[in-house]
Amino acid sequence: MTGTHTVDVWRAVEQFLFREARLMDANDYKDWLDLWAPECTYWLPCNDDNADPHEKIALIYDNHRQLEDRVWRLSGLHAHAQRPKSRLSRVVSNIEIELDDGTEVMVHSAFVLCEVRKDQTHWWAGRNLHILLRGDDGFSIKLKKVMLANNDTIMPNLTFII
Amino acid sequence: MLQRRGEPLTDVGDWASQFIRGDSVNSEIYTSPAIFEREMQKIFYGTWQYVAHESEIPKAGDFVTRRIGRQPIVVVRGDDGAYRLLMNRCRHRGALICELDHGNQSHFRCFYHGWTFENTGKLVHIPKDDAYPADFDRDAFGLTPVPRVDSYRGFIFASVNPDVASLREHLGLAASKLDYMIDASPTGELILDGGTHKTSFRGNWKFVGMDGYHPPVVHQTAFEIFRRNAALENPEVDAKAAQAPRKTMNDSPLAVSRDLGHGHAMLDVVPHRISEQEHHLEATRYMPGGQEYVAAMFAAYGPQRGAELIAVGGDPHLGLFPNVQMINQHVRIVVPVAADRTDVYLYAARLGGVSDEFNEIRLRKHEEFYGPAGFGQPDDTEIFERNAEGLQAIVNPWIDISRGRNREYVDDDGSIVGKISDEVTQRGQTREWARLMSTP
Numbered sequence: 128m129t130g131t132h133t134v135d136v137w138r139a140v141e142q143f144l145f146r147e148a149r150l151m152d153a154n155d156y157k158d159w160l161d162l163w164a165p166e167c168t169y170w171l172p173c174n175d176d177n178a179d180p181h182e183k184i185a186l187i188y189d190n191h192r193q194l195e196d197r198v199w200r201l202s203g204l205h206a207h208a209q210r211p212k213s214r215l216s217r218v219v220s221n222i223e224i225e226l227d228d229g230t231e232v233m234v235h236s237a238f239v240l241c242e243v244r245k246d247q248t249h250w251w252a253g254r255n256l257h258i259l260l261r262g263d264d265g266f267s268i269k270l271k272k273v274m275l276a277n278n279d280t281i282m283p284n285l286t287f288i289i
Numbered sequence: 290m291l292q293r294r295g296e297p298l299t300d301v302g303d304w305a306s307q308f309i310r311g312d313s314v315n316s317e318i319y320t321s322p323a324i325f326e327r328e329m330q331k332i333f334y335g336t337w338q339y340v341a342h343e344s345e346i347p348k349a350g351d352f353v354t355r356r357i358g359r360q361p362i363v364v365v366r367g368d369d370g371a372y373r374l375l376m377n378r379c380r381h382r383g384a385l386i387c388e389l390d391h392g393n394q395s396h397f398r399c400f401y402h403g404w405t406f407e408n409t410g411k412l413v414h415i416p417k418d419d420a421y422p423a424d425f426d427r428d429a430f431g432l433t434p435v436p437r438v439d440s441y442r443g444f445i446f447a448s449v450n451p452d453v454a455s456l457r458e459h460l461g462l463a464a465s466k467l468d469y470m471i472d473a474s475p476t477g478e479l480i481l482d483g484g485t486h487k488t489s490f491r492g493n494w495k496f497v498g499m500d501g502y503h504p505p506v507v508h509q510t511a512f513e514i515f516r517r518n519a520a521l522e523n524p525e526v527d528a529k530a531a532q533a534p535r536k537t538m539n540d541s542p543l544a545v546s547r548d549l550g551h552g553h554a555m556l557d558v559v560p561h562r563i564s565e566q567e568h569h570l571e572a573t574r575y576m577p578g579g580q581e582y583v584a585a586m587f588a589a590y591g592p593q594r595g596a597e598l599i600a601v602g603g604d605p606h607l608g609l610f611p612n613v614q615m616i617n618q619h620v621r622i623v624v625p626v627a628a629d630r631t632d633v634y635l636y637a638a639r640l641g642g643v644s645d646e647f648n649e650i651r652l653r654k655h656e657e658f659y660g661p662a663g664f665g666q667p668d669d670t671e672i673f674e675r676n677a678e679g680l681q682a683i684v685n686p687w688i689d690i691s692r693g694r695n696r697e698y699v700d701d702d703g704s705i706v707g708k709i710s711d712e713v714t715q716r717g718q719t720r721e722w723a724r725l726m727s728t729p
Binding site for chain 2: 171173174178180181182183184185186187188192193196197199200203205206207208279280281282283284285286
């Protein structure tokens with residue numbers, strides 16, 4: 128299906144992902160949460176990009192309520208792992224629309240992210256799969272699956288929004 | 290219950306006595322590379338280590354690679370059905386014979402010169418073997434077995450010290466505590482195939498202790514989230530609980546810290562949970578697949594033991610010295626890398642004889658708190674790293690682990706018991722650390 132969508136759709140999807148990246152980089156949890164559909168899944172597989180979440184643990188497998196919990200936790204003073212907060216800068220690229228049925232848009236992208244916290248710099252990278260819902264006010268996120276390049280190796284804390 | 294007090298940390302051996310004075314421990318034991326090297330020899334190559342669970346290698350050819358201290362091993366089920374622990378080192382020039390984390394293979398081939406071994410460890414192929422005499426004894430060149438291997442109900446332990454005492458002796462009082470985790474399954478089957486959280490922190494392996502004092506401080510946010518969600522998930526259970534407020538762990542005389550000997554330590558909340566078993570039963574019945582689970586447990590263990598096991602929830606909250614913990618839904622291996630670097634692997638367990646939906650709830654509960662992105666474990670990691678930084682201040686290097694020694698007592702079984710937040714566990718672990726470190 129790639130290539131059959133219009134430039135307008137492609138631009139709109141790209142702008143949405145860029146906006147999401149900017150809000151995540153700024154640790155702007157509240158506005159980031161507003162991007163999500165009421166029924167949603169925020170999923171970071173563990174060990175294997177294709178691990179079945181019904182049979183295996185994930186790094187994150189949040190529904191909307193858990194997303195709210197995550198944002199609530201990070202917004203206070205006692206999420207010790209984010210005090211001080213990570214400073215973040217990421218590039219989202221390789222944006223590819225796989226499917227657009229008029230209601231939902233399935234989008235692939237890749238990212239490279241630099242995290243700086245205290246005296247440490249960590250580089251993170253991976254691929255994203257978004258399923259975006261079309262609404263009157265633009266897109267909302269129904270599914271975001273983040274496939275980290277390092278999801279099957281030892282890793283430090285991952286407590287910022289990725 | 291006997292009211293005899295536990296002892297202070299005296300008689301800890303000649304070597305250790307320079308770092309331990311009564312209830313004070315010199316923080317150098319958490320920071321010194323030289324002490325870390327001694328720990329490798331005296332502890333990680335001296336006593337038993339947990340290495341794997343039999344459910345990880347159910348079929349012939351299944352293997353996982355692990356480490357004993359720094360030494361790489363393969364835990365493999367041979368084509369003959371027996372499992373073995375073999376040094377992951379070619380008998381020719383010593384390269385790894387297995388480079389994967391896990392898998393299934395009939396043979397292991399060293400890809401340096403091609404020596405090939407069966408999954409029983411037997412050497413079966415040497416490329417260009419005309420360079421060896423006709424009577425070259427291939428059977429003497431099989432993969433080297435780990436000197437001591439034994440298991441307890443599927444938990445495989447090993448030691449590279451051929452003279453180590455028996456595993457039963459080593460586990461002692463701790464062995465039966467493992468049953469709480471295993472018997473959370475109505476068929477007594479723990480299946481460690483739920484995935485692995487692989488984490489790391491910049492700090493000493495001994496920070497991963499068994500500490501009942503930190504949760505209200507470190508995990509304040511996680512507990513608040515769980516409290517709110519419990520009310521949302523099953524309002525009826527929550528409303529009943531509100532009418533008969535449950536004691537917090539800190540206040541309950543039935544939630545204790547326990548030194549089981551040999552460095553094994555437990556935050557023993559078993560009696561506390563059993564005292565509230567009606568609440569736990571009702572909460573369990575509200576879970577997806579919960580009714581079915583309760584019925585299966587009652588059928589398997591009878592209503593009394595079944596109800597107790599459900600209340601305990603498969604969580605012995607047990608640390609076996611030096612490298613493994615059984616907590617909630619996972620088995621945790623602590624891998625010492627350097628004095629200031631530790632890797633921690635959390636293996637999520639599923640229960641045999643239980644519906645998929647019930648097991649899935651357990652997996653979700655695990656990842657909500659644990660792993661690099663959970664609501665709990667990252668804050669532990671952060672505090673361990675702050676601990677490592679703080680210990681660099683050595684003008685006064687002594688840390689205090691006296692908490693609750695004035696009120697601890699020796700239980701009927703010989704274990705030492707204090708309140709849940711007391712440092713009974715730290716003292717027990719330190720005592721075993723000192724004993725092993727002082728061995729000649």
